[in-house]
Amino acid sequence: VDIDDRDKLIDLMEPLHAADIADLLEQINAYDRARLIRLYGREFDGEILSELDEGVREEVIHLLHPQVLAEAVRELDSDDVVDLVEDLEGPQQQAILGALEASDRLAVQQALTYPENSAGRLMQREVVFAPEHWNVGQAIDYLRSSEELPEQFYHIVLVDPRMRPVANVTLGKLMGSRREVALKDIAEEMFQIIPVDQDEADVAYAFNQYHLISAPVVDDDGRLVGVITIDDAMIVLDEENEEDILRLAGVGEESSLSDRVIDTTKRRIPWLVVNLGTAALAALVIAQFEQTIAVLVALAVLMPIVASMGGNAGTQSLTVAVRALATRDLTRANAWRVIRREMLVGLLNGLTLAIPLGVLTALAFSTPLLGVVIGTALVINLFVAALAGVVIPILLDKLGVDPALASGVFVTTMTDVVGFFAFLGLATVVLL
Amino acid sequence: VDIDDRDKLIDLMEPLHAADIADLLEQINAYDRARLIRLYGREFDGEILSELDEGVREEVIHLLHPQVLAEAVRELDSDDVVDLVEDLEGPQQQAILGALEASDRLAVQQALTYPENSAGRLMQREVVFAPEHWNVGQAIDYLRSSEELPEQFYHIVLVDPRMRPVANVTLGKLMGSRREVALKDIAEEMFQIIPVDQDEADVAYAFNQYHLISAPVVDDDGRLVGVITIDDAMIVLDEENEEDILRLAGVGEESSLSDRVIDTTKRRIPWLVVNLGTAALAALVIAQFEQTIAVLVALAVLMPIVASMGGNAGTQSLTVAVRALATRDLTRANAWRVIRREMLVGLLNGLTLAIPLGVLTALAFSTPLLGVVIGTALVINLFVAALAGVVIPILLDKLGVDPALASGVFVTTMTDVVGFFAFLGLATVVLL
Missing domain, CATH: 1.25.60 (MgtE N-terminal fold)
Structure with missing residues (x-):
């Protein structure tokens, strides 16, 4: 150039x-x-x-x-x-x-x-279909004599007389069967029909879950209007994952590195403003204990450790929960079991880490009770972090809010507030 | 049951x-x-x-x-x-x-x-192929007379006399062409050959980037040994994304909610231990300023705000960079441009947020200089956060370390240390 x-x-x-x-x-x-x-x-x-x-x-x-x-x-x-x-x-x-x-x-x-992000936007309108009562020979002759077949197609959709899809026959099966075999008898076992107004995320889920290659799309009356193929579903799946990752990090729907600086700045600011608010809340909690800190400045040195550990543990638990909701591994059926499980994990992690942290603190500051206080606060905060990390996404999901988008704020606010409160509160009671 | x-x-x-x-x-x-x-x-x-x-x-x-x-x-x-x-x-x-x-x-x-996670593990060995000089009629007759065709196949792979794949013909094109047409003339424009030892992540990338449906796999001598289809690639792509998300959150390769509690606990602990170390480092920084804090306890109340904002901004920038590396939107060619861009975004965000934070702080504590200190510290930390968020993943990637796995620790350590140091250091100089 x-x-x-x-x-x-x-x-x-x-x-x-x-x-x-x-x-x-x-x-x-x-x-x-x-x-x-x-x-x-x-x-x-x-x-x-x-x-x-x-x-x-x-x-x-x-x-x-x-x-x-x-x-x-x-x-x-x-x-x-x-x-x-x-x-x-x-x-x-x-x-x-x-x-x-x-x-x-x-x-x-x-x-x-069709609504944005619906199957109707995703589908191609060129479909190859045949009456359900045809046999292999009729289908092959029909295909051979067709003037214009779509560029890419993998299935012949069998339809009933009212144009409602009833089965899929792969081209491979068709080629490998004798002429007199009925198309119905070589139809795919797995067959999913997609309503034209279905959300594209659900379409991608169906392709991924059932290993579909292509699926017919039907209108409100159940009539065939198009077909969605796996390559389109793959793109949607990739986009959905990407969105989840970016939302978890609070980057909104930032689409690309090639956006202008000013656009990127604008997209990231809202989350930072929210974080400013929650950080201010945490500061308010600390402010309640100003007198305790004035007496024992070591508390100011140690308190970010408790909060930061809680934030990390909360993010771990939260990410697993958000993903499990997205992939539908976390449902109403196992929600309670998953919550109990996370609580146990939080408690175990808290106990495991409280011991070294407590001992080291006690030694560093020559104050055994300070070690007990920070260890106890850590256990409390990791337990709350694990619990909040899974309960908050489930609640947001129930309320119809995307948990990937909003869970992070709530969970880290929770762990900051609980972390500072538990540590400084315990210190006030025990050490002063 | x-x-x-x-x-x-x-x-x-x-x-x-x-x-x-x-x-x-x-x-x-x-x-x-x-x-x-x-x-x-x-x-x-x-x-x-x-x-x-x-x-x-x-x-x-x-x-x-x-x-x-x-x-x-x-x-x-x-x-x-x-x-x-x-x-x-x-x-x-x-x-x-x-x-x-x-x-x-x-x-x-x-x-x-074949090595784990290689194309060889992913491919199926049943391939339908034909000599490159055949025409449509020959191919159809061959398919019709074959005893055993694979369950699912979408292309006929054309091979040269030494079994090296040269082109793909879709079944749809084959059905739609007259018998005397040479297969070569209806071959797909897009054709990618995959070496048997290629990493599955690269395979998934190729399918996604070039919208492949199936691709032949060849051995070291370039001979056809199998075929990979889009449904396998889709699963790999989904797994790779999932891994990235979980690694970014420090959850390791935790695979599922159905793992045992003890396994989950073990998988999450390493990251928490690392975080304990970095939090201790941040505490060390604060400890240097104990005397400053003793004089002005308000600093202890405010300092988590600066660190937390930096952590958030760093995570934003980091997530975008890690994803861009994974999708190969961020390469050596545009690395400098992306870094400059992030620095600018960090600076703009810092300036925008420093003003309200500074003003509110000055009012709340009736100390105008405290507002100036916290605002300046925020600008510094958000700038460093944005810079570290993009430079660290790029460096790790160059060193051959998965940036999704390790970037988080480095970036948040950086923002904690810089945040506390800038705020408390400035306060010591300006306010005492």
């Missing part, structure tokens, strides 16, 4: 996959990006657009010549176009829709009527 | 998928589990074993009658058996291998010679 050699650039980029080109575009800075796109020009591929992160994508769409953009978009499958336009703002969305042929435009607009 | 009615149990479990039965077994306690398995008896399915978590799986294998176990295992595909036995201890592994037919046993033993 630096030497402005267009042919060389195109030679270099030729062997790269669209996803790699998109990664490249995300990793360079905005100025280089603009130069590269200007240079690359007409070669620009629709798939690159699909692979780009939101922020960069909008920028690139602005940079592309409308003609190039129109061509790029026309190459894409309709479900990729949906994915592309759903996050764009009005005028950009219109520009892309305008570039499509009428039939594709209709398909995209139809898909956009 | 409670009323010991075997037929009713079997009726109830009949419509459930193996994965759901496995979930059920994991969620009940060990006593009920044993009763259920005794009651369920011969109906026990090999697939249920595949779906179980490690800990519970070993328990269940112990409970099963050897006869039932042998039958259950014989139903499974060889790659599922590999998955099943690789985590088992010697005697259990031998028992299962002994139950297999000789040819299957060989296949499983062969697979076990």
